[in-house]
Every structure is written in structure tokens, then in C-alpha cells.
Amino acid sequence: MKPAGLAAALAATLLLFAIAAAPAESLRLAAIGDYGAGSTAEGQVADMIAGFAPIDDILALGDNNYVLGENATIDAHIGQYYASYISPYMGSYGAGSSSGNHFWPIPAAQPPAPYHWYFPTLNGSNFYSQVLGGGLLEIFTLDSDCNEPAGTTNTSAQAAWLAGALAASSATWKLIMLHHAPYSSGAGHGSISRMQWLYERILKAGGFPYFVNGIGGDDLYGYRTVLEPGLHAIDTE
Helix, strand or coil: CCCCCHHHHHHHHCEEEEEEEECCEEEEEEEECCCCCCCHHHHHHHHHHHHCCCCCEEEECCCCCCCCCCHHHHHHHHHHHHHHHCCCCCCCCCCCCCCCCCEECCCCCCCHHHHHHHCHHHCCCCCEEEEEHHHCEEEEECCCCCCCCCCCCCCCHHHHHHHHHHHHCCCCEEEEECCCCCCCCECCCCCCHHHCCCCCCCCCCCCCCCCCCCCCCCCCCCECCCCCCCCCCCCCC
């Protein structure tokens, strides 16, 4: 079931994080997923994010470049609306960000070549971490696509990398982001069991919080079976 007003639904459910460790030390992040179609709805979301300024970083949660993830479409699907957050910017929609790479994407459901050409600071890696705010936050980005050479199960090389990176991190806050939601009430996908790694807790077993966000501008899903109380599903995929 689709909401009657797309803009109203987006305004109600866009995940906008304000993470503070001290009164003078904070980060303001926006998260978008399933957005890369160059659509009017994607533009509405981008305008709403711009209205939340100042934004320190945008987290792009996958499906960044529909449908085939090609070089020919990636700039129109990302840079058209978000060029001002990207540095170095490789496209034609303006000058890009003046400093830093303020747009942290996930390559899920895309061929790797266009993705790595467009985001050269990732040095060819599909999973990586980035420290923001002088150590306030570390973001761990996973590639949950089943074609990831390092694997996507809890015994994979990617999972071993994450375990080591988390253990080594001294950041005040740690945020893991990936495209295929381990737990979701969303129709069409639902929970992805292969991404339910051993460290996951989903609030019902140790207080590990999850947020599902697929409202970057593509079609919205209804709900399949709403997860039991305690899982706190925030939105559809």
C-alpha cells in the first residue's frame, strides 16, 4: 500500500541522525536508500535534505544507480542531486564539495567498475570504514550483495574484517551500514537471513538497534508481516 502523499511520507520517515558526545561536538547525518533513478521523487528527497542544513555527511544505503549500474547513468542518478556533497566529484553537475568526501555510498546491486570510477577515494574496496568528527563516529560500510568476492555470511572474509575493525575502533559511536536488511517488515524483500551475522542483536538480545531506510526516491513498498515488538522496524526497504 502506497502512502497518499509521497512528500509527507518522506518527511515523516527520513532518517536524520543527530549524534552528540558533548555540547560542542556533534555530527548531523542523513541516510537515503533505494534512490538512484534520477526521478522527481529523488529530487524531492534531496531538496528536503538540503533544507536540513547544515548536514555533515550523507549515507547512501544502496541501489544508487538503477537499473543496471552503468557509467552512462551513474552521474544523472547520483550527482544530479547530490554533487555538492561529493569530493572529488567526477561528474558534470557542478563543482562538487570543496573538501572531504561527504557522501558515503554502498555498492550493492551495481557492477563495481562505475562505482569505483565515481568514488575513487574508496581505492577499489567494496567494504571499508571511515572516521568522522575527529573520532566521534566510525562508519563501517559492508557490501551485502551476494556477488561480493569476500563473501556475505557470518563466516566470510568480510565478516572477519568487520569483527577486527570493530574491535580496533576507538570511536565514541560505531555505525554499520549495508543494503540488504538483516531484519525488515518490508514486502518484496523482508529479512535477509544470510546477513544476520553473529554480532547482530536487534534490541531483543542485547540492545543492538537496527534502522531500515528505503525512502530515497524510488517506489515505496507496503509491509509484509510486521516484525514482533522489540525489533523496531522503522520503515520498508
